[in-house]
Amino acid sequence: MPLEVLVVEDSSGDIRLTREAFRDVNPFIHLEVAHDGVEAMAFLRRQGVHLNAPRPDLILLDLNLPKMDGRQVLALIKEDDTLKTIPTVILTSSEAEADVLKSYQLQANCYLSKPMHFEAFHALVKCINDFWLTKVKLPQQRDNVDEPEPGAHAGYERSPKKSRGTKSGGTKSGATKSGATKFDATRRNNESDRRQRSAH
């Protein structure tokens, strides 16, 4: 199963370097790019052309972006009940203490500054992959629909096939059936998206 990474970055040079570095370190990563904050939010909310966008497992977010800057994007992500669980890593050329502090105040998961040199940048991407996409436990919540109420997380189990016969599931039956069904339906869409993508 590919890991979905959303890179929010306006510099075409940095996009290219990020893409190449990820390709080198982990072929299972599917990289998506948003070039400004407005596009990033449309992607995350599956609006317009992003209707079938996958839910990212990780977001790499630049701070200084056109239209809507990274601080605003970060604030919107971390205030949104369905998006806030997506680990969001600030990756920016800024080393200003005020930017570091502000990002953690807005609940960034971590802050990394972009190194100037290509080799160091490549090493940093490897480090992000090894840490966030290999060692860290990521939330298995691949969906943008409304959250079921707490206690309904049984619906997040990995196999979506048997959501009807919940009787013997042994799960806490806080999960509403409609919630689980809606979730499964969207998940199936995600899965078929992924299959289409990997067919290219």
Next chain:
Amino acid sequence: MPLEVLLVEDSPGDVRLTKEAFHAANDSVRLHVATDGVDAMAFLNQEGAYANAPRPDLTLLDLNMPRMDGRQVLARIKSDENLKTIPTVILTTSTADEDIVTSYRLHANCYFSKPVQLEDFENLVKTINDFWLTVAKLPHESLTAAVVPRDGKSLGE
């Protein structure tokens, strides 16, 4: 300059292993231990015996603890204007999806489940050290200190 790490953990065995692993990974780390959630909040708020406790650069937080559990501690840290900027890493035996999602929803900076094998545990501590205390940019205390004054002294060992 030492790096202050607060470990919130009730298992004496895990405390000892974490101490040893940090000692091996980075000798500038000063590890402080709170054995439950109440103790952790007293340390972070510099209350009682912790009046001179340093502000942690990083907090490692177990989920299942006596008195006040890790979810409550996490919720308090991340809703406190002064404490929320401290990177807080969940380090727990739980691998339940529900615990993982809840932790991220409460703004844990990241989540790890404790490996069973000693060697894997040591490697994980090294990974945490290398990433959080070497690669990641941490918020600078002096700026946060403008919010709540701190004397900058550490607990006299």
